[in-house]
Amino acid sequence: AQTVTQSQPEMSVQEAETVxxxxxxxxxxxxxxxxxxxxxxxRQMILVIRQEAYKQQNATENRFSVNFQKAAKSFSLxxxxxxxxxxxxxxxxxxxxxxxxxxxxxxxxxxTVIP
Amino acid sequence: xxxxxxxPKYLFRKExxxxxxxxxxxxxxxxxxxxxxxxxxGLRLIYYSQIVNDFQKGDIAEGYSVSREKKESFPxxxxxxxxxxxxxxxxxxxxxxxxxxxxxxxPGTRLTVT
Numbered sequence: 001a002q003t004v005t006q007s008q009p010e011m012s013v014q015e016a017e018t019v020x021x022x023x024x025x026x027x028x029x030x031x032x033x034x035x036x037x038x039x040x041x042x043r044q045m046i047l048v049i050r051q052e053a054y055k056q057q058n059a060t061e062n063r064f065s066v067n068f069q070k071a072a073k074s075f076s077l078x079x080x081x082x083x084x085x086x087x088x089x090x091x092x093x094x095x096x097x098x099x100x101x102x103x104x105x106x107x108x109x110x111x112t113v114i115p
Numbered sequence: 116x117x118x119x120x121x122x123p124k125y126l127f128r129k130e131x132x133x134x135x136x137x138x139x140x141x142x143x144x145x146x147x148x149x150x151x152x153x154x155x156x157g158l159r160l161i162y163y164s165q166i167v168n169d170f171q172k173g174d175i176a177e178g179y180s181v182s183r184e185k186k187e188s189f190p191x192x193x194x195x196x197x198x199x200x201x202x203x204x205x206x207x208x209x210x211x212x213x214x215x216x217x218x219x220x221x222p223g224t225r226l227t228v229t
Contacts, residue, residue: 009155033216045205045220091157095216101146101165102173103209103218107157 002027004092006106013082014114020067021077021109023092032096034068036077039108040088048090051075082113117142119221121206126226128200136191136224138206147189148207148218151175158205164189193226200228 003026013019025034036048051059051068058066063083067076075094079086092106119140128134140147146165150158160173164183178197183189189208193200206221 004157006157035217037220043203043223045207045218047217047219050217093218097211097216100171101209102160102163103148103207105157107155 002029002094002096002102002104004094004104004106006092006109008109009107010110010112012112012114013079015082015084017082018078018080019082019111021079021090021092021111023075023077023106025073025075025092025094025104027073027094027096029096029099032094034066034075035093035095035103036064036066036075037091037093037105038086038088039091040085045091049077079111084113084115087111087113119206119208119219121204121221121224124222124224126224128226128228130228131195132228133195134193134200134226134228136193136204136206136226138189138191138221139187140189140206140208140219140221141187142208142210142219143186144208144210144219145186146209146211147183148209149173149179149181149189149191150205150207152203152205152223161191161204193228200226202226 032053034051038046049061063080089108122137148163149161162181164170180192207218209218
């Protein structure tokens with residue numbers, strides 16, 4: 001079974017500081033894709049960053065970067081220079097091609113950026 | 116602009132009534148999905164469809180039904196058999212083009228049943 005675990009229901013960070021959100025997953029597949037989605041108070045889901053499991057290099061998108069540890073099945077998100085607009089729910093997700101085309105989501109981490 | 120539309124944003128129904136939530140996409144995506152989101156929980160898959168005229172049950176399909184008659188449209192019907200229908204519903208689509216597996220989401224519909 002494919003599972004995603006986010007063990008931090010809530011986190012907070014001071015504006016301009018750095019915060020790391022944790023995510024672990026479980027799969028027996030070797031080819032898969034990992035994602036972090038952001039859901040602000042508007043509730044619109046927005047893709048933050050994507051990582052292909054076959055790539056060793058960690059993905060980065062401006063202030064967002066991941067620490068992908070394939071052997072440990074860990075996929076954490078680091079947000080640098082936190083901004084008020086980063087306040088949102090963050091969901092970790094993964095997708096395994098050719099196994100039913102389902103995306104698996106964690107339960108989310110609520111991040112609050114404090115001015 | 117390409118995207119996914121869901122209507123209406125807020126929907127109110129009386130208990131015992133069926134209600135249909137609309138989802139339309141103009142991204143030319145093959146796959147479409149319906150999720151339910153409750154407070155403190157992640158996204159739970161209700162139904163998904165990989166191609167027209169075909170769909171599969173997700174983890175919580177009981178009390179819901181879908182159709183996929185057109186590539187662009189994937190409506191979700193919440194039936195009176197759904198015991199706790201009040202929730203936030205998200206529609207999504209995805210494509211396997213260039214092996215870029217990514218879901219695009221609509222703005223969601225908040226359904227309240229009283």
